[in-house]
Every structure is written in structure tokens, then in C-alpha cells.
Amino acid sequence: PKRYSITLLPGDGIGPEVISVAKNVLKLAGSLEGIEFSFQEMPMGGAAFDLTGSPLPEETLLAAQKADAVLLGAIGGYKWDKNEKHLKPETGLLQLREGLKVFANLRPATVLPQLVDSSTLKKDVAEGVDLMVVRELTGGIYFGKPRGFGTNEKGDEMGFNTEVYATYEIDRIARVAFEIARKRRGQLCSVDKANVLEASMLWRKRVTAVAADYPDVELSHMYVDNAAMQLVRYPKQFDTIVTNNIFGDILSDEASMITGSIGMLPSASLGESGPGLFEPIHGSAPDIAGQDKANPLATILSAAMLLKYGLGEANAAQRIENAVLDTLNKGFRTGDIYSAGNKLVGCKEMGEEVLKSV
Amino acid sequence: PKRYSITLLPGDGIGPEVISVAKNVLKLAGSLEGIEFSFQEMPMGGAAFDLTGSPLPEETLLAAQKADAVLLGAIGGYKWDKNEKHLKPETGLLQLREGLKVFANLRPATVLPQLVDSSTLKKDVAEGVDLMVVRELTGGIYFGKPRGFGTNEKGDEMGFNTEVYATYEIDRIARVAFEIARKRRGQLCSVDKANVLEASMLWRKRVTAVAADYPDVELSHMYVDNAAMQLVRYPKQFDTIVTNNIFGDILSDEASMITGSIGMLPSASLGESGPGLFEPIHGSAPDIAGQDKANPLATILSAAMLLKYGLGEANAAQRIENAVLDTLNKGFRTGDIYSAGNKLVGCKEMGEEVLKSV
């Protein structure tokens, strides 16, 4: 059998619950396709801070770097909100992204016919939405230097950050996005603020240059404020969106809420080589942690992305995706996606139902 | 009678049409309250570029600075999209904001009962939405230095901008926002990315400090990605939002699209003293320019904001707001807000109907 090593980072809140369920699904889907996994669980986020004093212990980063892929649950919680910045769970996550050099964050937002009513958008606007946000993840204002605090000429305190992109950073994320658009409906919309920002002007110039290698993909450009509007007005116009780190943070969250079911949405973060990082887009939901109420489907679908994008195991990935659809078709729903006439289940039972269909 | 001088900047596309209608409404509402206006029309945007070679001629800025208030139509169009950056209509607008020192941009997003069906959101989600975005307008990444292009150590081209806020800039916009929240429902949500950006950490610290002077206003904080989600999930949770220039650009456009009727939405940009700048939030819509199809109500409501926030003439402002509601109640609709059973009218006729009710 083929063997892969997976680092599991359960993290905080509902993280451990959804990871434990997704692990079983991954195992079964793999074994049915002749794949064997070895799993290594490592501390991360607030849990790691409590255990070791650091939200990303060195052993965790090393284990993740050595693995074939990394599956993360969720991080953060009220408990650590007052931590100093370098000790916050979020900082651990940013360090993990940087340490794994995963510059490309893939965030699909799909409205499943079974769940179209969960959207706050009218049915005819929401149904059929199937878009992918490709967000640059290791550059821009998140990591740009100089950053910090200072004093201006008038003796006033200032806080500052640098939005900066270099050609190579734009080119590589553009290539990832064009490749993805090519495998989807062939339309790529690059989002920037090139009417104001120099960093965006270079972004637009380079994305346009890279487009020459992808004549089969239709490229368009949109300002970020307009994109935020168009996602609400007519989300079906989008196939693949590519954008910088901060705009991607905002727009991918907006897009995911448009589906109405963020408990369903996975994500993948990929580098040039080395292990990818896969995680649900929802947070750690501390208020329902430990109550077997969490929706594990986003993490299960993240495991599918792990197979497809991380390991190139498309068949095993397809098994998981089909199993999730089957389970929804049978009417199983966790609380966040429940509607009358369906069967309300907890996190574990949902996992068991998916297992039956893998 | 009281006298005020108003600089009118019709600008591009549908700008001249909506300004001409709004001017008549402003005149009538004023005269009924013992107010006399002198109007001075000046070129701005693409039209000014064609005429003078500059999107904001010096005479236009000087006239605006000397006026009691400035009413702008819209700027921009395909024709000038390829202009060099410093010659773009948008650059003229940024220079006008800077030149008038209007650091506080007020953008209400209100769903009128008459137009709730225009929203792409479900009726129960959209109805009753009534929020105000207070956007910082003359600082942050829009104006921060250093900015430009350069080369990194590897010889790679880079584009960069600086997101920077000083204490005094945050304090003054926070005060404007608290004052507005106090006159509304007493809730202020400050939006930032303080889990990542130093500029946002200072933002949060200062907004929290200023809150001490407004014990009657309930202050909350939200990350910008979450705010983009919450606007889609449950927009009614928001009363007043205060945020930086770029986040405000994105979120106010998203919020306005949630109402479904951006042809209805006005805006005000205010400074410490000196004339305010009032404009509809919609663009110049070059595709329908000159066809008498534009919705003049956003500009008419901007004239109401001019009276209320710019001149302190609340009664005259109320006349205009009531007249707009009356006209909608009578069933008059321009194409962008038309629905079956109503009377389709053009820009001019809509203006005449509003005049009847002022």
C-alpha cells in the first residue's frame, strides 16, 4: 500500500472533536484505495500555549514540516484573547503558514442544493453558487516590513504596517489561480485596488502578464470594493477569484457566509513543494466545544482536499465528497444546518453516517 | 434670509443629470425654510480633465474650499481609465478629499420598507436594516508614505504602500462616530484587524480610550473578516460602524449592496471645520448617461445630508427626506428600483415628483 504521514493539529474548542471524526473518515477512504496513513497528533494554538507556553511549539512545526500533509482543527478562544501578541493562538497559525511556506490558500464557497435554504440570500441568488477564492497567504500586509509603533513629528503615537508584493510572489499565486480556473469553468477574476494602491498596480500588471501563458482562461479585474458588492448582488458571476492576503481574508469570509453554511466549508493552503495545510474555515466555537454539537463536515471535506490537492489521491477524495453528499441526501444534519424534516445529529453520529457511505 | 454658497461638481456620466435635479430640490427646500443658496458649478473628474488637463483643477478646489458645502455628482468612466494615475478622475476625488480635509465619511445603508424587495437578501434579513458606516477618509493606506515601486534584494520589482494611523487621526474619527451613535441607537462597532496589524492595535486602543467620554454608547469590536460575514448573516445587528479607510471602502460598499438599492444611498464627508463634501455613493454609470434614466434620489438625499450635517439645517433636511418617502409611497420608481405595480419614471420626472412633496 501507499503510505503517507499526516500531522494532526486538533487545536482548540471544537477542534479535537472534528479532527477525531475526520481522521476516521480519512483512514477509511484511504484504506479502500490502498492507502495507509500514519497519524501524529501535535499541540497547536491555545492548547499548545497552555501545555508549552508557545502557540506553535518547535516540535509541532518540525513535525508538520516533515509530514506529507497537515490537518488542522481550529484555534483560538476567549481564554487566550488577552495573551500578548506573540503568544496568541492566531500568531501560532500565522507562524505555521510561514513555516510551511504555504502561499496559496484555496477557499471554495459552494451552495449545495440540499442546503440552499441556509443562505440569507434569496434562493434564486444563492442556488448554484460555486466559486473558489485563491488567497495569497504568506505576503502582503500580514508579513510586510517595516511594521510596528512609532512617534510622528508632532510626538503623536503611530501604528504602521506595510502592504508589499514582489513580482515573484504575485506570479506564483497567479499561476496557482490560473491552473485552478483552468480545471474549473475557465474564468479568473483578479481583485485589487489598483486605482489607489501601488502594490495593487504591480499585482494587476503581473497577473495580466502571467495570463499570456493561459490563453484558455478568461481573465477579468475587479476593485475590491466592487467585489464585496458583487458577491452580494450576483455571486454566480464568479468562478475563480485571486487576490492578496488581506482582501482574500475579507472576501473569502464574505463568500463563505453567502453559502449560509460555513460549517460545511473546507480550505487548503499549498506551497511550492512540501506539505499542505488543510483546515475547516470555521473557528473554534468555544461556546459549543465538548458538547458533541459541532459540524464535522467542513473538516471531513478538508480531508478530501488534503487527498486531492495535498497527495494527488483524487479517487479517495471523491469517495469522501460523495459520502458527504449521500449523508446530506439521507437527511442527516447537525444543528447549524438543521431545517425541519431532517434528522438532527451530533458531531460523532454525523461522522458515523459519513463512514457508512465512504 | 440665511445665505449659503454651494459648490456643485456635476462630474461625469450621470453626474450632471442628478446634480441638476438635486439642485432644484435643495433650492425649494431651502426657500421654504427661509434659506437662500448661491450655486457655483465647477468642473471635476474626467470632464475637468477634458477641459483643463487636470481631474481637479486648482480653481475647482479653491471654489470648494471657500463654499459652505460641496455637492458632487459622480466621477469616472471608461474614457479616462487609461489615464496616467495622477490624471485619473479617481485621483481628483482623492485630492478633493485631502484638500477639503474631510476625514469622516458617513455612509448610511437603510432598507426602506418600500424597497425591501430590491435586496438580494431574504425579506426577514433585509427588512429594518438601518446602519451607518463611519469611514476614516484621509488617512491609512490611501495616503500613507512611503509608497511606490522598488526592487528587493533579489532584484525583483516590488510595489508597496503604508497603512499608518496616528493617535490624533483615530481619536477624531472615533469622536465623530461616538457622536453619531449617540444620536442613533447608541451602539458603536469598531472594525479592525487587531489580531494581525499594529495599525489596528493602536486603532482599537484609542477607540477604547475615547469611549470613556461616551458612557451612554455601547462599544464593541469586530475583526474585518467577521464584519464582512456578519453583514451578510444578520445586518440588523449593526447600528453604527467605525473603521479605517480601506476597510470602510469595502464594508460600506458591501453594506450598501445589502440594501439592494444603491441608487438611493447618499454620503457625507466632513472635516473638523470648513465645507463638507456630499455625494451619492453610486458611480457615474456611463452606460446610461444622458438618457434620463438615472435615479436622482441618492443625490437628493445627499442634499438632505448637506443641509443636516453640513449646514445644521435639520428642518430643510427633513423636508427633503419626507418628500422622497412620499414620492416612493406614491409609487414612482426609476428603472433601478422598479417593481411591478409601480410607475416607471425618468430622472427628471422623479425630480419633479419630489419637488411636489417638498
Ligand SMILES: CC(C)[C@H](C(=O)O)[C@@H](O)C(=O)O
Ligand atoms: C486568525 C486570523 C489570523 C486568520 C487570518 O486573518 O488569516 C483567519 O481570519 C483566517 O482567515 O484564517
Ligand SMILES: CC(C)[C@H](C(=O)O)[C@@H](O)C(=O)O
Ligand atoms: C474611486 C475610489 C478612489 C473611491 C475610494 O476608494 O475611496 C471610491 O471607491 C469610494 O468609495 O468613494
